[in-house]
Amino acid sequence: MKNNNKLIIAYSFIGLFVASCSSVQVTEEAVYEDSIQSIEVSSNRSESSTPMESKAVLANATVYFEFDSFNLSTRSIQALKSITELMQENSAIEITIAGHADERGTREYNLALGQRRAESVADYIVLKNISRSRLTIKSYGEEMPMSSSSNERSWARNRRAEIN
Amino acid sequence: MKKFLILILLPNLLFAELLLEITKGSENPYRVAIIPFQGTNSSVNIIVEVLKSDLIRSGEFFILDEEMLLSIPSNIEEIKPSEWKLLNIDFIVLGNVIDEENSGLKATYQIYDVNKKNKIRSSTVFGIPGKLRQLSHYISDGIYETVTGIKGVSATKILYVNEIINSTDSDYILYVADADGANEQVLLKSSEPIISPAWSPDSKKIAYVSFETGMAKVFIQDIGTGERELVLLNDNQISSPAWSPDGKLLSLTLYQDGNAEIYILNLLNKNLTRLTKHYSIDTESSWSPKGTKILFTSGRSGAPQLYEIDLTKFNIKPMRLTFEGNYNAKGSYLPNNEGIVFVHRSSNQFQIALKYFNENFIRPLTESKMDESPSVSPNGNVIVYAITDNTSGMIAGVTLSGATFVLPATSGKVREPAWSGFLR
Numbered sequence: 001m002k003n004n005n006k007l008i009i010a011y012s013f014i015g016l017f018v019a020s021c022s023s024v025q026v027t028e029e030a031v032y033e034d035s036i037q038s039i040e041v042s043s044n045r046s047e048s049s050t051p052m053e054s055k056a057v058l059a060n061a062t063v064y065f066e067f068d069s070f071n072l073s074t075r076s077i078q079a080l081k082s083i084t085e086l087m088q089e090n091s092a093i094e095i096t097i098a099g100h101a102d103e104r105g106t107r108e109y110n111l112a113l114g115q116r117r118a119e120s121v122a123d124y125i126v127l128k129n130i131s132r133s134r135l136t137i138k139s140y141g142e143e144m145p146m147s148s149s150s151n152e153r154s155w156a157r158n159r160r161a162e163i164n
Numbered sequence: 165m166k167k168f169l170i171l172i173l174l175p176n177l178l179f180a181e182l183l184l185e186i187t188k189g190s191e192n193p194y195r196v197a198i199i200p201f202q203g204t205n206s207s208v209n210i211i212v213e214v215l216k217s218d219l220i221r222s223g224e225f226f227i228l229d230e231e232m233l234l235s236i237p238s239n240i241e242e243i244k245p246s247e248w249k250l251l252n253i254d255f256i257v258l259g260n261v262i263d264e265e266n267s268g269l270k271a272t273y274q275i276y277d278v279n280k281k282n283k284i285r286s287s288t289v290f291g292i293p294g295k296l297r298q299l300s301h302y303i304s305d306g307i308y309e310t311v312t313g314i315k316g317v318s319a320t321k322i323l324y325v326n327e328i329i330n331s332t333d334s335d336y337i338l339y340v341a342d343a344d345g346a347n348e349q350v351l352l353k354s355s356e357p358i359i360s361p362a363w364s365p366d367s368k369k370i371a372y373v374s375f376e377t378g379m380a381k382v383f384i385q386d387i388g389t390g391e392r393e394l395v396l397l398n399d400n401q402i403s404s405p406a407w408s409p410d411g412k413l414l415s416l417t418l419y420q421d422g423n424a425e426i427y428i429l430n431l432l433n434k435n436l437t438r439l440t441k442h443y444s445i446d447t448e449s450s451w452s453p454k455g456t457k458i459l460f461t462s463g464r465s466g467a468p469q470l471y472e473i474d475l476t477k478f479n480i481k482p483m484r485l486t487f488e489g490n491y492n493a494k495g496s497y498l499p500n501n502e503g504i505v506f507v508h509r510s511s512n513q514f515q516i517a518l519k520y521f522n523e524n525f526i527r528p529l530t531e532s533k534m535d536e537s538p539s540v541s542p543n544g545n546v547i548v549y550a551i552t553d554n555t556s557g558m559i560a561g562v563t564l565s566g567a568t569f570v571l572p573a574t575s576g577k578v579r580e581p582a583w584s585g586f587l588r
Contacts, residue, residue, distance in 0.1 A: 023282070023284060024282075024283050024284060024285065024286055025284065025285040025286070025287070025310055026285075026286050026287065027285075027287040027288070027306065028287065028288045028289075028290075029287075029288075029289055029290070029302065029588065030289070030290040030291075031268075031289065031290065031291045031292050031295055031298045031299055031302055032587065032588065033292060033295055033298060034368070034387060034388050035388050036340060036349045036351070036387055036388070037351075037386075037387070037388065037389060037390025038349065038350040038351065038352075038353070038390070039351065039352050039353070039385070039390050039392065040352070040353040040354070041352065041353070041354045041355075041374070041376045042354070042355045042376070043354070043355050043356045043375070043376045043377070043378065068467065068468075068491075103534070103552070104514065104534065105468070105491060105493065105507075105509075105514065105536075106448065106461070106468075106493045106494040106507050106536055106537070107359050107360065107536065107537070107580070108359070108360060108403055108404045108417065108447050108448045108461075108494065109445065109447060109448060109461055109463075109468050109493050109494070111359070111373075111380060111401075111403055111404075111424075111447070112403075112417065112419075112423075112424035112445040112447045112463075113445065115401060115419055115422070115423070115424060116423070116424075116445065119422045119423070122422075137422065138378075138379045138380070138401055139380065139401060140357070140375070141359070141380075143357035143359065143375065144357070148555060149555070150534070150555065
């Protein structure tokens with residue numbers, strides 16, 4: 001964390017007087033300026049993801065979705081089958097399911113949509129008798145695109161849930 | 165003395181990362197002549213230049229070129245109305261700036277109404293050394309208010325996020341800047357995404373969503389002290405913060421049961437009240453100006469649409485407000501409660517649109533392909549929004565009278581603008 005102490009100007013607000021005498025507006029005021037502090041944070045994402053990877057190197061997959069949809073396709077189910085089989089065989093495997101959206105639409109709605117995609121994947125896995133406690137479910141919305149162009153092909157790649 | 169001052173002031177004017185550019189003015193602007201300010205202060209010309217830019221950028225004003233002035237009256241008594249009628253000028257601004265002993269600057273200005281043939285405003289603003297632009301913003305807001313009858317927003321601020329793309333990753337920076345884009349300062353720099361910045365009603369605190377813990381979480385940060393805290397400590401994703409107008413409550417989207425639902429958090433005792441209960445997505449809450457209603461986006465009809473909950477009525481079903489098109493989201497109320505502004509999809513383009521409550525149609529306000537994150541100025545006259553795609557992003561704005569402007573980014577993908585309340 002880094003704090004830049006900016007010049008603090010503690011100027012008192014002298015006042016704003018509005019008087020109306022014969023339709024002339026008369027005012028007096030002082031410029032007010034707050035101090036501003038800067039903060040820097042870095043994530044612990046790399047630290048937390050390392051043990052997870054060593055636990056389940058093989059249990060990763062990416063499944064894709066239609067626009068504004070969180071339904072699993074037949075192809076997605078095929079990919080998830082192998083994940084659930086792995087998890088059934090090895091009860092030590094825990095996975096993170098991260099849902100994503102393409103850039104179209106609003107960021108918060110896309111965050112919720114990514115969550116629904118991750119939940120769809122989780123619901124399928126839980127149906128196959130895997131405990132929900134082995135799953136971490138989250139969404140990155142449209143914030144972490146796989147492909148950074150603005151076209152149909154890249155949007156289709158970005159509407160996904162990543163399992164690892 | 166003069167040289168010394170110029171050395172200090174130029175960086176402020178030249179190195180502003182973003183500065184708002186008007187792209188189209190109002191079709192019927194107020195025509196104003198600003199007589200060069202008098203006074204002992206050496207920066208008087210800069211103050212007037214910033215003042216003129218402020219008024220032009222509002223989109224509501226035409227400012228007469230200095231070369232076009234037929235005379236330079238040194239006081240109200242010297243104004244000859246007939247002369248200004250020739251130039252079709254409606255208002256004349258006179259002023260001066262002097263150095264106050266052992267404090268800052270003192271600016272005084274008068275506004276003369278050419279049609280009414282009398283003085284309509286006489287004001288004094290005390291400035292802070294090194295904050296010349298603020299002094300101009302205050303004068304601009306005074307002129308704007310007297311002429312248009314609406315409070316000006318030159319002395320307000322805007323939050324926005326800039327994503328700086330590096331070779332392998334990105335930095336996400338939350339900035340605060342003056343409403344004209346100058347004087348930008350870093351509030352938060354992170355290696356993970358930051359979205360949905362929001363102001364507290366007193367504009368002293370901000371709330372935002374940060375992914376720094378590996379998951380979307382809402383933080384509140386004090387702008388002045390830099391102190392910040394997670395609003396709730398739990399294992400779930402939390403997003404979309406919005407302050408109630410009295411500053412006591414924060415509406416949020418929680419993902420307790422895996423699905424996005426809207427809750428209201430009491431900031432004093434941390435009590436949570438659940439507001440929505442539906443198996444589809446409910447998010448993007450915002451408060452009506454009086455704090456009695458909550459507007460939000462819901463997917464309950466099969467596609468995102470805007471709904472409203474009346475908080476004064478118990479157990480009432482949310483009322484759907486938008487019916488045109490299959491995507492209407494991220495709504496907010498106009499400050500006078502006469503309508504809502506939101507993102508609307510029309511033939512595969514995402515535009516900012518406005519719907520007045522007394523009209524049964526929506527008014528598209530923008531034309532680019534992917535506009536998002538509309539934020540309304542505190543006077544209700546201007547809407548800023550982000551023009552984005554995966555490779556670039558900038559902030560643009562549109563006034564209700566049809567003027568447009570952009571705040572171009574020199575680097576990075578700028579987005580998520582949020583307009584403060586009135587600061588003066």
